[in-house]
Amino acid sequence: MTDERDRDDFGYIVHAAHDAGPAIQEESEVEPRLDAADERQPLFRTEDLLLNMGPQHPATHGVLRVVLELEGEKIKKATPYLGYLHRGTEKLAEGKTYNQSIPMTDRLDYICAMANNYAYVRAVEKLLGIAVPERAEYVRTIVAEMQRIVGHLFWLGTQALDIGAMTIFFWTFRERELLLDLFEALCGARLTVSYFRVGGVDPQGDLSPEVIARLRTFLSRFDANLYEYEGLLSENRIWLARTKGIAVISGEDAVNFGLTGPPLRGSGVAYDIRKAEPYGVYDRIDWEVPLGRHGDTYDRYWVRMQEMRQSARIIGQALEQLPEGPILLDLPGVTYPSREKVMTDMESLIHHFKVACYGFETPPGEVYCGTETPKGELGFYLVSDGTNKPYRLRIRTPSFVNMGAFDYMARGYLIADVITIFGTFDIVMGECDR
């Protein structure tokens, strides 16, 4: 499938001109953007309408309020009002030790908790200057990619549901359940996992042969599942009409608006942190980054579908290469000692007590660490003053920054498209409002 596509030096694959199905809307047929300087004299008296949408609206994926300025059915201006889910995570983190903040990161993007954990512990590890064991890197990469599939499946189901296709929602949630069951087998939780530790992952939750076998079974069927979804959508007349040419953003604008993740790559900008600043074991694996071409909702859909294929590829290869060894670094005073040691060794018991209660001190300084989560770049900016708590923890979330482009992307489209445009960002308000 991917071999026929154009490929550039960085191993990116480019969207072959919509070969998935017949385009029913050509570029020229796309409704032109609203032109403010329309000189024609109107036949009727017109009046702008203000429409309040949300905060409790089923399609806003949380609590988001948008005030729409309408001319007829067309959007002149869309003003999002955020903050309904603001919990002050950044402020709370200043009063917690580094380890105590890990469960709070689960609640940012509660669909993709593994990715948030990963982004946070990477920032702390960068501050501490520690490297994690080899097997831990593989396990992290595998669960991060499982989480990407979960996130994209969730996105696909809800986006299709918003547009009116119900079947796909049940199908994607069927596969999502299988992966969530695996998360449950790993760490006992399905959504708020808190699986990552500074220096590795939860030592109780190693990838057992049984989990690996189940994961392989999942992967063996997953490609066929993706064809099933595409069979429902890629040539579906309604889906094409609702996504092609909707919410177009050019690559330059996407960069300027700070978009990251699939919204950026949907506009054809070849940037993925996993390639640009490789972490985990992404540089040891053969995989590609799919790129869209037109920057519309359909291309972002296409990018996410291909990303799921690539994630499956990454997991498959990582499972092949998976080495034996510990999954948590043994660094007394920073990481948790193993359970066996705690039960038999006095020193380890003291270390465990100290790490759990007091935490660990970090060298003073500041780090910024960006991680590619399913929604885009999740960055943690940590300022340390040398104590056991962060002086300042700043969370740069993709949903919040992507929301900045919402007004620009919604202008000129119809009210019914607002739902699609929310969905195309894959927005989660827990992450947006923090």
Next chain:
Amino acid sequence: MDIADQIERAIPGAVRGSAEAFGEQTVLIAREQIVPVSRWLHDEPALAYEQLSDLTAVDWPEAPERFEVVYHLNSFRHRKRLRLKARVPLSDCAIDSVTPVWRAANFLEREVFDLFGIRFRGHPDLRRIMMPEEYDEGYPLRKDFPTAGKGWRNTFEFWPAIDPGREVEIDASALKQAWKKTDD
């Protein structure tokens, strides 16, 4: 050549200091020069910092210039990141907006304004974004703001009147949340 020297050569008097730690480059910029420097970093093809990844602030209450506005830039073309900083004193708590350079700064600056109280001159729509519009307790992310809030939240009546016509006796004191100190 060092990035700080390059900036200094292009815009004399802009750089107040630079540091490299944890493999990240930081340049401290004079507050008045932040927009010209940003514009230059964005436009210069050899640097091409086309994306503003993040914009935030850090509060240092003891410092003479209390706030530090922090810009994280990313260059896709050259695969490089850069951190800019500018100091803002409490007495004149304002800095020029970089929204003309990066439109991503719109929401990010609104957030800093909301939570730190730093004004951004020339911002197209400087309003609160996280806190309610009528919020009047100060700026939550400043260090002198208690984590538990200043008590406004405790005045909320969480029990809505089910039947407005009928008098329902509610013991308001039972609803109020106890003051919890969560620092240390």
